[in-house]
Amino acid sequence: MKVIDFHLHIGTKEHWTPWVIDYFGKNNPFYYDNFSEKITPEGITTYLQSQGVDKAVVLSEYAPKATGVVPNEFTSEFCDGHTELIPFGSVCLYNEVPLVEQAEYAFKNLGVKGFKMLPTYAHFYPNDPMLFPFYELVQDLKVPLLFHTGTSIFKGSRVKYGDPLFLDDVADEFPHLRIILDHGGRPFWYDRAYWLITRHKNIYIGITGIPTKQLPRYFPKLEKYQERFIFGSDWPGVPDIKPLVEKIYDLPFSEETKERILAKNAEDVLGFS
Numbered sequence: 001m002k003v004i005d006f007h008l009h010i011g012t013k014e015h016w017t018p019w020v021i022d023y024f025g026k027n028n029p030f031y032y033d034n035f036s037e038k039i040t041p042e043g044i045t046t047y048l049q050s051q052g053v054d055k056a057v058v059l060s061e062y063a064p065k066a067t068g069v070v071p072n073e074f075t076s077e078f079c080d081g082h083t084e085l086i087p088f089g090s091v092c093l094y095n096e097v098p099l100v101e102q103a104e105y106a107f108k109n110l111g112v113k114g115f116k117m118l119p120t121y122a123h124f125y126p127n128d129p130m131l132f133p134f135y136e137l138v139q140d141l142k143v144p145l146l147f148h149t150g151t152s153i154f155k156g157s158r159v160k161y162g163d164p165l166f167l168d169d170v171a172d173e174f175p176h177l178r179i180i181l182d183h184g185g186r187p188f189w190y191d192r193a194y195w196l197i198t199r200h201k202n203i204y205i206g207i208t209g210i211p212t213k214q215l216p217r218y219f220p221k222l223e224k225y226q227e228r229f230i231f232g233s234d235w236p237g238v239p240d241i242k243p244l245v246e247k248i249y250d251l252p253f254s255e256e257t258k259e260r261i262l263a264k265n266a267e268d269v270l271g272f273s
């Protein structure tokens, strides 16, 4: 089965705060030994192949108050010339350059295919009207927004901003904006994330970091909404990607649902299909 990993990080010691690197060091010695000093696209594509991953969304990050900064320029250059690597930008809320300008530049000049939003790390409410011109632009550009929802383990994060319910306003105001609730509101807002996909056709759930075996319990009618669930690993936050894919194969779902979770829905959301 084809596999698209919708949640991959490529920073090094240069980008992330020391406790993030420590965390990855403990959870993923392979990353620490091979990539924490220097990371290359060749190294990552070889690793992805070894894990049976066909394509991966590579995330930028502007979260200096929590995890660090992985600039859009770095991600874009890293993915350049590698069709299996899909660059996602991030916008910096502490920059005097308006978000719309940042996003336009990242889309037109750096070729990003979507944006990662980090409310808990960058301390903003996703339904803050100051973000609306940016949402309007992203809707016009027809690229998705991946929102971290739920709790965060890293120091400096503020969990209140991770409530998926704030995206209710955004989905309503921008009905064609594709919004992915990554982590599905983990661990105590699953019901809200689930309700949102039943309420809004433009909302999806990223299953990154959700215990795979529990998916049928957290989202009882998952197969009814099989077009809305998207696989991601959060590597290097996890030691390997392949075991996560294998856990999807073991779920009591139809082949079609598994194909959708592992790749088809990602392609649809990215506009690749």
Ligand SMILES: [Zn+2]
Pocket: 007, 009, 234, 237
């Ligand atoms: Zn992540």
